[in-house]
Amino acid sequence: MDTVNTFIDSRGVLGALLVAAITTGAGLFWRSRRPAREISWGVLYDEPINQGQDQQSDPHQNQGPNFWDIQFRNKPVKQGSLVLLRVRNAGETAIKDEDFRPGLSFRFGGRQVLGFKVRDHHELHRLVEAARVKEAEEEARRAQALPQGESPAKVVRTELTLPTFLFNPGSEFKLLVLLQAQPRSQADVDVRGEIVDGKIARHDVRRPPYRLIAVGTALAVLIAGITLGVRLANDALTPTAACSGGSLTLEGSSAFAPVANQVRNNYRQLCGQNATITITADGSERGLASLEHSRSSTLIAMSDGLPASQAGTETLVRRPVGVVTFAVVANTALRATLPDLFSQNGVSEDELRSLFTGAHASATPRVTAVGRTHASGTRAAFAGAFFGGVDPEPGTAAACGPGTTQGFCTSDNTMDLLSFVESHPDAIGYAEADALPYFPDVQVIAVDGQLPSAQSVTSAGYPFVATEYLYTAGQPAGLVADYLQFLTSPAESAALRGHGFIACGDLSGTKRDGACSG
Helix, strand or coil, rough: HHHHHHHHCCCHHHHHHHHHHHHHCCCHHHHHHHHCEEEEEEEEEEEECCCCCCCCCCCCCCCCHHHHHEEEECCCHHHHHHEEEEEEEECCEEHHHHHHHEEEEEECCCCEEEEEEECCCCCHHHHHHHHHHHHHHHHHHHHCCCCCCCCCCCCCCCEEECCCCCCCCCCEEEEEEEECCCCCCCHHHEEEEECCCCCEEECCCCCCCCCCCCCCHHHHHHHHHHHHHHHHHHHHCCCCCCCCEEEEEEEEECCCCHHHHHHHHHHHHHHHHCEEEEEEEECCHHHHHHHHHCCCEEEEEEEEECCCCCCCCCCCEEEEEEEEEEEEEEHHHHHCCCHHHHHCCECCCCHHHHHHCCCCCCCCCCCEEEEECCCCCCHHHHHHHHHCCCCCCCCCCEEEECCCCCEEEEECCCHHHHHHHHHCCCCEEEEEEEHHHCCEEEEECCCCECCCCHHHHHHCCCCCCCEEEEECCCCCCCHHCCCCCHHHCHHHHCCCCCCCCEHHHHHHCCCCHHHHHC
């Protein structure tokens, strides 16, 4: 089945399927049954936040995505959740302002809407921000009209409605929503609204255009052939797992932890809750040290790159699974003082070296450089990308905290670092790229004109990456072996694309082909 997965997932097969779809006249039949306008949507992420621990984890550990410290109006959101939606015009016709009746409304199963952000659609983002300003002005006027000493009634919203906008075919946007209360299931999320001569449907499915060019027997043969091919492709690209029971702990890299968590969620969807999988994101060095000490057969150590010293790891089994992409990031408030930082060229490697060795103090005294502690594989990857593998950062740097102003400080994990950069307008740091959508005031900075992307990584143009190694004490068996096989399967590798991770199979034939050879 893995061979079929790889074959079906290739660009050549995809192109052949598209050509076959265009040449078949069966599309006219389906087109007659489809509305002229269609909006499709799907839930990309819906998880609790600020829980302090993962459901299966040690309560004394800070680990997993549920530990992310996301605040609303400078206060932690207790019993909150975060939802990321993707909405797309899947039809062949533009949807205009007057086509919405009245507009798209999103409901979240009674959860209170605290705030939201629109991504990847400039015009809709502008309209939402304008509506927010107008709403704030109205609230201020109502408050002024109240008798002295009386406070306005608190408004609790369990849904949000977007303003009407021009939605062109093939365009899409993402909606990031911060909610009070935890999700019960993804069925909690619902979209209400109508569009003229159209429909709103769950699932973001890309449909090619259809043309009628064949009739009679040839048409019947084509329909039968495509139906059989689609059925085979769907079966081949569906992830499968052996579904072992027992317990498994993954410990180490905070950069790889979100990928490991996504694999865990997909594994549980297939296999149910019989397997207990715990993820502890405490740094690559600590994960390796824990495995070396315990020699546990149910522990996987996650390491960003190879450790500085191989001592103690010689008897461990090492498996490269892909490369993790990192990003240089900065608080958007730095535009006011360092506008060139956010330009197309961004920051040069020489400027990075200056910022993270303390040599920038006289040139840019209002900048706080935020690094990672020595146990971090991300820190080692940063040193390898820009400092020839020699760690340049101050060894006695203070931990980042509320009292940190300018200079240099360190954070224990990715989420702590991004939370600090989010809340400090003079901060610049580096982190795993996939976590950035949850921090609206943090922006990726180009390095010598290169931004982190699949293309820039596979072409070897972007240097800030690290091979992700998973270590076990001896040959894996049971749940450990099944999890690793599931993670590295072609179907799951395809599902992980776009998460700041490129699997070894996807590096084959690229300039990064050798990243998985060790």
